[in-house]
Amino acid sequence: GQQLNQSPQSMFIQEGEDVSMNCTSSSIFNTWLWYKQDPGEGPVLLIALYKAGELTSNGRLTAQFGITRKDSFLNISASIPSDVGIYFCAGQLHDYKLSFGAGTTVTVRA
């Protein structure tokens, strides 16, 4: 599959903080998706992006499809404890297969 570089690998959040993560690729993607995985569960879709430049929100989450179609970012505003988990970006190149990033693990700062 295509290589997606997701960063940061991990982050600590404090309640109320805004956090950001991003994905880049050497390939152009037609669709970008962001998923969240809670411990012991499968990933759940957060946001889907279909057009270059598209900016989409879902509650406190905002994601953008980069103009070059090679990157995407996800922002979480005013984080809360239940935001902890692993966030994955995924890109769709052709047909219905997705390539996934390695994930960003979000943990609450003690």
Next chain:
Amino acid sequence: DVKVTQSSRYLVKRTGEKVFLECVQDMDHENMFWYRQDPGLGLRLIYFSYDVKMKEKGDIPEGYSVSREKKERFSLILESASTNQTSMYLCASSETYTQYFGPGTRLTVL
């Protein structure tokens, strides 16, 4: 809501055993996928299927086979389990680009 179920949440098998992982989706989706998830590696595609009795290799098919006799069911088979197949296995289904995941099966091979 889309529902994807997997036959077991946790499974422990011995080296050399034949292992069946079952996945069922209830949304009449054409496409089904099997991934394995390992820390730091994200989700890697093992096999996928676009239709009944159809299957195509993903990025890491070695040591695995699949079966899709009915549209709603996609099975992953480990012919002779090995310790390096200890992992979290995730099944997904889709109609287009958005994939919906099951809760995962954590397989341990001793």
